[in-house]
Amino acid sequence: MMSHIGNMLPKNASLINTLISGSIRALSTTPQMNAKKTLQDRTGKNIVLVDGVRTPFLLSGTDYSKMMAYDLARHSLKGILEKTGLPKEMVDYVIYGTVIQEVETSNIAREAMLCAGYSDRTPAHTVTMACISSNVAITTGIGLIASGAYETIVAGGVEFMSDIPIRFSRKLRSTMLKANKAKTAGQKLSLLAQVRPADFLPQLPAVSEFSSKETMGHSADRLAAAFEASRQEQDEFAIRSHTLAQQAYEKGYMTDLMPIKVQGVSKTIEKDNGVRVSTMEQLSKLKPAFVKPYGTVTAANSSFLTDGASAAVIMPEAKAKALGLKPKAYLRDFTYVAQDPIDQLLLGPAYGTPILLQKAGLSINDIDTWEFHEAFAGQIIANLKAMDSDWFAQKYLNRSSKVGAPDMEKFNKWGGSLSIGHPFAATGIRLAMHTANRLVREDGQIGLVAACAAGGQGVAMLLERHPDATPN
Template sequence: MACISSNQGITTGIGLIASGAYDVIVAGGVEFMSDVPIRHSRKMRSLLLRANKAKTALDKLKLLSTFRPNFLLPELPAVAEFSSGETMGFSADRLAASFKVTREEQDQYAVRSHTMAKEAQDKGYLTDIVPFRLPNTSKVIEKDNGIRVSPIDKLAKLKPAFVKPHGTVTAANSSFLTDGASACLIMTEEKAKQLGLKPKLYLRDFTYVAQDPIDQLLLGPTYAAPKVLEKAGLSVKDIDVWEIHEAFAGQILANLKAMDSDWFAQKYMNRKSKVGIPDLSKWNTWGGSLSIGHPFAATGKFFCNLYSIRKLLSSNYYCYLGVRLTVHTANRLVREDGQFGLIAACAAGGQGVGMIVERHPDATAL
């Protein structure tokens, strides 16, 4: 599930606890974008597989005679949609064009994300990012090193990264790829009390959605948000903290326009009226994936601290989350004196996730 694989790990863990199979589960994700696997070409893979089945020296020599130098060309990795093979940047460009999101709007949003992340970092709010020593070196990463506040006119000079020459998605208004890891410790309320752990959040509800992976690949938040709000019996106005995955600035702005469109709601979502646009003063106020980075499986960077969430559907479950979106929501709810948070993200295959969390009365910020 790429971008929401950690979410899937968390909710699967909750299901296993609910079924009585386990009382403690660790879930999370790790991504090494700096050292991704590079495969042999299909022709080379086929040759190696056939060689594995060759029984005699003569059979192996016959196979060797079919080898050609171009077999050695590798298949380079790409940030591409699994179902269509299209690079996600192209999908973002097409989505932005469909919703008439301008290049200037995307650059402005990117500056907003980096500016807010820098402010949160300077104020000491990003406490869930823990020091990390680079393997086989003495170098330690003390804080997030991808935050770069740049003048809007500098961003405007960048060339389109995908659709050339008239695309609007650039390196600056896209999330950058990075290494990262996240982890969550999930357990029953009884077990949490036995261990003396202090909760931070209740997990009220969650949902998964999927839509057309070609034209609506990155619209997961638009589809997931109203569903999870309805399950929790809440409205857009009830949400104090919004933490939405920023794959591309164009993707975020397209989602906001879709959520604010009666036409889109009626045509694609089987709703009589629009979802409604959130209060942007409550939206990703500590930055997002554009400024903090996006290691797919981890959905955040080096987040290993423990945070508790209680599932209030039918039974009491606590889960300790380390994923960035949820940790930011937990700490923001405390610092901003809020009650409810909504977490949402788009993912491969046109999928998406929506989660409603509620601040625990005794929660404190790190």
């Protein structure tokens, strides 16, 4: 099905030329503003994103490696209270996301918030929806507030890839459970005698689809091929991401970052450690990581396994004003989408963005900041080409014409998951905070967040700058 898309898309290269040319200077330019619109409040509560924090996002196996996921989450949950000055007793509910669960802390939301010093009277639950888990935490909170059940909610997410659960084979697990229930030593020995050396081979988790058994990297490679995203285009986009992230650090824009002191690590960790500005010559030497030898997806143009945690406070605007808080943005609207998890696994933004714009009565030109999750450079390019294709709109979106491609001068201007890192369940808060903070710094009004997720799902969210918002 998707294999025909590349032949049906427009052959002009204007999108990629726009993406590359001038993209590195994007951080220092001021976009031309349209007449500013305001968005409708659909909840009756004018729900706001007060503020958010995240730990530095680190390559798995580095400075966080001796921690546990709940402890990393604890830092973000404690940090958001410190940043906002919100008394812990004021938090009505905690919603936290994670993807690769640690069995010992299955409801990690509860364990982490208790360790962070929150009241034991505060309920907490854990959500999961792959790479958009903390988006789900936010929107679940929106629903609870809109219903009148709660007012002050902390939402966030954590991923800890340095220590993932590894299982024995199913046969060995079954034998061990039976042996544990056996009543006599003879029964135990009889069961254990059935175990063979091969039964001890571990089952390692993989970033792959249960339904298709295909890794996400393979899907990304096929998607890039279908949309004719060349290796050069992907490498150029990866360099763009790392370069813009580096510039954002230098300009002091990454204010959602909170320093963290880790036991056993001498230095205070203050910065993400995956940002590496490279050259086309260096990237061109890398071999394909998934589809060998002819694939175009490499380690350099893919996001990497990352440890990190994030948290944010959301509440009704009236509550924020009563507490003397200055919110960053209104949380105006959102949509979740799902599509074919084999050929269209990573096209969530291309599906979600048109739906959300139409729902809000907006055009693509009304969006002042774009923040898309960068799972792979090829995935981003494929989504941008899909959005700019009349054929794709008519064939898959039931639209008469394309929604259009974002202005790259407004797109991921502080880098993205390719450079900053991608702790699966923590990225959604990072996307929302970069949107809110960029709206303030760039004098924008409306920002759009979009991301793909495993299972062929995706999310799109609209944020609107709050009049009281200031840079921090």
